[in-house]
Amino acid sequence: MAQSTLVTGAGIIGSAMAWHLAEAGCKVTLVDPSDTGGAASAMSLGWTNATYENPRFYYDLRRFSMERWDALKATYPDLPYRRNGTLYTSFYGTPLQTVYDEHTPWGYPMTWVSAKQMAELEPRLSVRPERGLICPVEGHVAPHEAAVFLRERAVKAGAEYVRSRVLSVLRQQDRVTGVRTEHAELKADVTVLAAGRHTGQLAQTVGVKIPMTAPPGLLIHTKPAPPLINRTILTEDLHMAQWPDGTITAGGDFGGGAVNDDPETGAQILFERLQKALCPPAPLEYSHHTLGLRPTPQDGFPVIGSPLQGLYLTVMHSGATLAPAVGALATDEITTGQRHALLDPFHPNRFANTGSE
Template sequence: MTKEVIVIGAGIIGASIAWHLSRAGALVTVIADSGAGGVATPNSFAWINASWGNPETYFRLRVRAMAEWKRLAKDLPGLPLAWCGGLCFDLPADRLEAYAAEHSAWGYGIERVGREQAALIEPNLAELPDFAMYVAEEGVAEPVAAAKALLGDAERRGARIVTGTVGALAISGDRVTGVVVSGEAIAADEVVVAAGAGVPAIAATAGIKLPIETPPGLIVHSRPYEKLLNGLVLGDRLHMRQTAEGRIIAGSDFGGGDPGVDATATARDLFAATKAMLRGAEGLELDFHTVGYRPTPIDGFPIIGRAEGVDGLYIAVTHSGVTLAPAVGLFATREILDGERDALLAPYGLGRFAQ
């Protein structure tokens, strides 16, 4: 029997889940109150990596997700990805060494580089570090374009895209049976809530409390410019990269920093620091800044899986959305359609917060 699944959210996580479900033969309806790309995804630094904040279990999930991006690129040619590498020097030398030693022991391809090597990797940096780490296998996605590509192909496979706001989950007994959009019920065998910062409010309509914070992150975007950066640069209080269309985007960390009380003034200061970090940037101009609200479970790790005590409901929310998207899409599809939960998701169910 073909399963009917509603996916709430058109960001990179929702788009990946919808695409994987459609490819596996499910009848998919995507519901979102914004266009393809959602709300958080357009404001993402879009770094694909397995670098930071990792116990080894989370590192393994992220490494698998990096591999799934490569698989996804083969399955969907033209996906906007670049395996450009990342040059990192945003920690004191002792902490950078400890990070490198730990991740190298886990098999991550970290190379220690000095000033001369850093200059070869990123020749347009005005201030070169004496010591840095370089991971050639890290990359970036253009997240909105990637989400649009996934949703477009899902539509070609029969998925339906509905613009609207989910007011509540439809419930019968202890089972979610669909959603209510503008007062109209839409039925499904399973509902996936992948609406980023909107997940807690939707889940609450089924009596499920999700411990999620939504810290703001400011990122500046230049106007398109000549090529200045080869890859990711993760410097002291300044992370930056150049997009496929030539925009330099930067934040005080990869998720964007605190915008403060005057986001426009903070953006001007950040952009000035970005220009000062680059040679040949005299003509670089600030185009706009964004403030994204990052859906972040309180322990920093994803919530991926079915809600306990409520049938027919699957939750997918994480701050590491761009990195994890293809793995989450694949694993969620297997769990929803076949009941198979991947071992890499074992630590990341909602039940961990009940303790």
């Protein structure tokens, strides 16, 4: 049965929620003061993968989501996503053998390649160890462009897009009834908070505790270059990808760290690493750096679920990978009231007794 829903935040997660809810027949109001396609989403590498920080339940959700990206791309060829694979020559201190042994028994397709094969696959890569891993099902999404793409489809499917900031969530006894924005009170049967790193603060306004961190992530961006990289490549001290417009984005870590402390110097270091990692026909030209804050629940895992009647939370790192799964599964849960097994480990109630925000 169609319900009225209100989604706070139009990054990749909120936009995916708004679109799926609208397609499911819900009345949707999407609220965000900005139209840039998210905050973290606009600063993200957008690597879609299922290998990082990985107990089985997290792997399963990410794998499901990667398949959803593929299915969406088949339906919407303009979606800024491509499944171009990853070459792992290293994995930030974890031996590649461990990555292989952990994931291939779960059915994850990873194959060993020799230095010679790497040279054929990625001829511009200058540093090649004796062997690496190829994962063909990983890919790359432009998260802010994908957020705008999904938001526009949500509006086409009937969602109303309201440019305003949510100040607090409204609660009447045991039930959330909507939000107060800087312009008005908006009422709905279900209020979804997808406000990235601000989700914890908003949930706190109705007494729901979601401890959050926001580790910084530094990325550098080059000016457009001729095609140099065919897939996402992970080396010992760099991850890099080339976008269809020729620009290369590169970063140095996934969890925040020393390279972020002084972004100007960190960016120079990353650019030097990138120049050493590739051998382009002409020198690469530096464009700029970005420093994004990753919305991350304190235990590192997504928060997806309803802690209170009328309230639904969707906040996570790896949102570029997870957006289509979260949009689809959370919408099912909101419209049917049935919990999906893939979402069980991510319920917000795991923080109910932490006593901190």
